[in-house]
Every structure is written in C-alpha cells, then in structure tokens.
Amino acid sequence: MADRPQIPVESKDHRALINVINTIARWTNKPVMPVYTVAELALLPQSQVAEMAFASDGCKISESTGSGTGVAVYYDGVDWRAVDSGAAVFA
Numbered sequence: 001m002a003d004r005p006q007i008p009v010e011s012k013d014h015r016a017l018i019n020v021i022n023t024i025a026r027w028t029n030k031p032v033m034p035v036y037t038v039a040e041l042a043l044l045p046q047s048q049v050a051e052m053a054f055a056s057d058g059c060k061i062s063e064s065t066g067s068g069t070g071v072a073v074y075y076d077g078v079d080w081r082a083v084d085s086g087a088a089v090f091a
Contacts, residue, residue, distance in 0.1 A: 033052050033053050033054045033072065034053050034054070035053070035054045035056050036053055036054070036055060036056065037055065037056055037057050037091065038055050038057055038058050038068075038080075038089055038090060038091040039091070041053065041055060041073065041080045041089070042080070047075045047080075048075065049075060049076065049077045050074060050075065051074065051075045052072065052073065052074050052075075052083075053072075053073055053074075053075075053080070054070060054071070054072055054073070055068070055070060055071055055072075055073045055080065055082075055089050055091070056070045057070065057091040058070055058071035058073060058082060058089040058090070058091060059071065059082070059089070059090055059091065060082070060084055060085075061082075061084055061085045065090060065091070066091070068090075068091050071083065071084060071089060072084075073089045
C-alpha cells in the first residue's frame with residue numbers, strides 16, 4: 001500500500017483547507033437562550049416540551065436558595081428543570 005502524500009504545512013492548499021475548516025466551524029447564527037427569572041418561567045404561557053431558557057436567578061447544584069447565579073433550564077411538560085441536575089429549578 002502506498003504512503004499517503006503529505007501536505008506541507010506552509011502550502012497554499014493547506015492554508016485553504018484550514019480556512020474552509022474555520023469557516024465551517026464558525027457559528028454565523030449563534031443560538032441564544034431567552035433569559036428569565038425563575039418566577040417569570042412559571043408564568044410563561046404555552047411552553048413547549050424541550051424548550052430551553054436561562055433562569056438568571058436559578059440555583060446550580062452547589063448553590064443554596066436565594067443565592068442562585070443562573071442556570072440553563074428546560075421544560076419537561078410539567079416543570080422547568082435545571083440542565084445540570086434535572087431537578088425543578090428554584091431561585
């Protein structure tokens with residue numbers, strides 16, 4: 001079996017390939033979650049299962065009530081749940 005040809009690091013083709021990879025990897029429309037307080041999440045009408053948001057005062061696993069610094073959340077059809085723990089989010 002023949003060895004594969006090696007592309008020199010400084011070749012035009014290599015730089016072009018790196019540019020293509022960087023272009024593909026770069027987000028042009030970055031996803032942004034809407035931001036709500038935990039109290040606002042409870043008031044959202046018609047939330048969809050698997051909908052995601054950021055609870056700005058939600059507590060992560062290591063945080064206690066009243067000291068939440070924010071957590072990503074998803075709606076399971078009943079509750080808004082913290083992504084890091086799966087527990088119903090609280091402030």
